[in-house]
Amino acid sequence: xxxxxxxxxxxxxxxxxxxxxxxxxxxxxxxxxxxxxxxxxxxxxxxxxxxxxxxxxxxxxxxxxxxxxxxxxxxxxxxxxxxxxxxxxxxxxxxxxxxxxxxxxxxxxxxxxxxxxxxxxxxxxxxxxxxxxxxxxxxxxxxxxxxxxxxxxxxxxxxxxxxxxxxxxxxxxxxxxxxxxxxxxxxxxxxxxxxxxxxxxxxxxxxxxxxxxxxxxxxxxxxxxxxxxxxxxxxxxxxxxxxxxxxxxxxxxxxxxxxxxxxxxxxxxxxxxxxxxxxxxxxxxxxxxxxxxxxxxxxxxxxxxxxxxxxxxxxx
Amino acid sequence: xxxxxxxxxxxxxxxxxxxxxxxxxxxxxxxxxxxxxxxxxxxxxxxxxxxxxxxxxxxxxxxxxxxxxxxxxxxxxxxxxxxxxxxxxxxxxxxxxxxxxxxxxxxxxxxxxxxxxxxxxxxxxxxxxxxxxxxxxxxxxxx
Numbered sequence: 001x002x003x004x005x006x007x008x009x010x011x012x013x014x015x016x017x018x019x020x021x022x023x024x025x026x027x028x029x030x031x032x033x034x035x036x037x038x039x040x041x042x043x044x045x046x047x048x049x050x051x052x053x054x055x056x057x058x059x060x061x062x063x064x065x066x067x068x069x070x071x072x073x074x075x076x077x078x079x080x081x082x083x084x085x086x087x088x089x090x091x092x093x094x095x096x097x098x099x100x101x102x103x104x105x106x107x108x109x110x111x112x113x114x115x116x117x118x119x120x121x122x123x124x125x126x127x128x129x130x131x132x133x134x135x136x137x138x139x140x141x142x143x144x145x146x147x148x149x150x151x152x153x154x155x156x157x158x159x160x161x162x163x164x165x166x167x168x169x170x171x172x173x174x175x176x177x178x179x180x181x182x183x184x185x186x187x188x189x190x191x192x193x194x195x196x197x198x199x200x201x202x203x204x205x206x207x208x209x210x211x212x213x214x215x216x217x218x219x220x221x222x223x224x225x226x227x228x229x230x231x232x233x234x235x236x237x238x239x240x241x242x243x244x245x246x247x248x249x250x251x252x253x254x255x256x257x258x259x260x261x262x263x264x265x266x267x268x269x270x271x272x273x274x275x276x277x278x279x280x281x282x283x284x285x286x287x288x289x290x291x292x293x294x295x296x297x298x299x300x301x302x303x304x305x306x307x308x309x310x311x312x313x314x315x316x
Numbered sequence: 317x318x319x320x321x322x323x324x325x326x327x328x329x330x331x332x333x334x335x336x337x338x339x340x341x342x343x344x345x346x347x348x349x350x351x352x353x354x355x356x357x358x359x360x361x362x363x364x365x366x367x368x369x370x371x372x373x374x375x376x377x378x379x380x381x382x383x384x385x386x387x388x389x390x391x392x393x394x395x396x397x398x399x400x401x402x403x404x405x406x407x408x409x410x411x412x413x414x415x416x417x418x419x420x421x422x423x424x425x426x427x428x429x430x431x432x433x434x435x436x437x438x439x440x441x442x443x444x445x446x447x448x449x450x451x452x453x454x455x456x457x458x459x
Binding site for chain 1: 414
């Protein structure tokens with residue numbers, strides 16, 4: 001995967017030199033281990049700061065909505081599906097985009113690695129042949145790549161970009177036989193009271209920082225429902241009811257748009273599994289309307305259309 | 317809690333269900349007086365925020381009713397609403413709100429009998445569940 005770094009730099013240098021794009025959106029190496037930063041290269045001098053490794057989880061599609069310049073963007077499978085939704089929702093024009101597709105084998109979970117280090121301070125992290133070698137003062141530990149993947153990456157079935165203008169590497173084999181909704185079904189099997197308690201505990205530590213919203217490439221409303229004041233639909237406090245209303249509505253707004261890229265969970269400072277809400281909607285939309293998000297530029301999003309025979313057994 | 321009566325917020329579409337309620341009234345049909353009607357132009361106007369806000373402010377149940385598919389005054393408003401509510405109902409049930417607190421129906425302006433029947437059914441279902449305990453916003457108790 002590290003080979004992508006050279007490919008990204010080469011492509012960025014070429015695109016900027018040929019004046020094909022105004023900016024290349026990619027990653028640069030973070031100042032601490034396990035965290036790379038988004039980086040916008042605007043000139044060929046900046047190109048050598050572009051970087052790629054297993055910690056490029058941040059979803060760059062978040063930087064696209066309403067851009068009017070010509071953009072090249074590095075996109076993994078999930079990012080490319082987000083771009084499809086943004087094009088469908090008229091947030092960005094496909095003509096202004098040059099997509100550098102990055103077939104992806106999953107991104108690494110910094111929290112899982114930190115946990116496994118048990119408090120030891122890592123100073124560097126190398127990746128080779130499916131192994132991660134983390135070292136710090138007086139220690140060096142190695143992990144299997146598959147053991148420290150982000151949760152959403154372990155159940156990913158669209159690792160290859162859906163749309164791209166250029167690939168950074170060979171397409172990777174898609175994971176087969178993945179059960180994407182095991183955890184959702186587990187919750188569905190509970191009684192209403194148990195489910196209520198499950199989600200109560202899940203959201204109990206929420207501090208309403210809106211990091212999940214800000215990190216989400218699909219959250220681009222000019223005024224978010226939490227910021228509306230006349231009328232104010234959602235309370236702004238960390239009262240459990242207000243918190244829950246926020247989480248329900250945030251998830252609901254992503255129905256038919258969320259690609260399970262995991263940006264929200266990665267951004268959450270208190271580690272709430274916010275994907276538990278969006279995954280339920282994702283599952284329902286597949287079951288009710290047979291729609292999988294972000295795979296086609298031809299199909300309208302599921303809530304933007306209807307069919308005469310849509311399920312309505314719940315309506316009297 | 318013997319004197320408890322359920323409070324139900326009913327979002328009725330102006331063109332069909334509100335007319336149905338009106339006809340039920342002028343026809344002197346009997347149905348429980350637990351519903352508070354909010355007239356909306358179309359079920360497509362009902363935002364999930366409204367439903368959650370009703371619950372947060374103390375509604376024991378919410379009922380949304382509009383035109384039958386194909387009869388929408390705005391041609392297709394209720395068809396979009398149908399998809400919207402299917403997902404909303406599933407999500408709210410998934411997070412632990414009892415299924416019987418949230419009701420949807422198609423009632424035309426000629427179906428006064430269906431309106432009265434549905435009102436009875438909705439009120440009965442919510443009454444059987446008892447007062448809403450989960451979603452109501454309670455302010456911190458300060459001495």
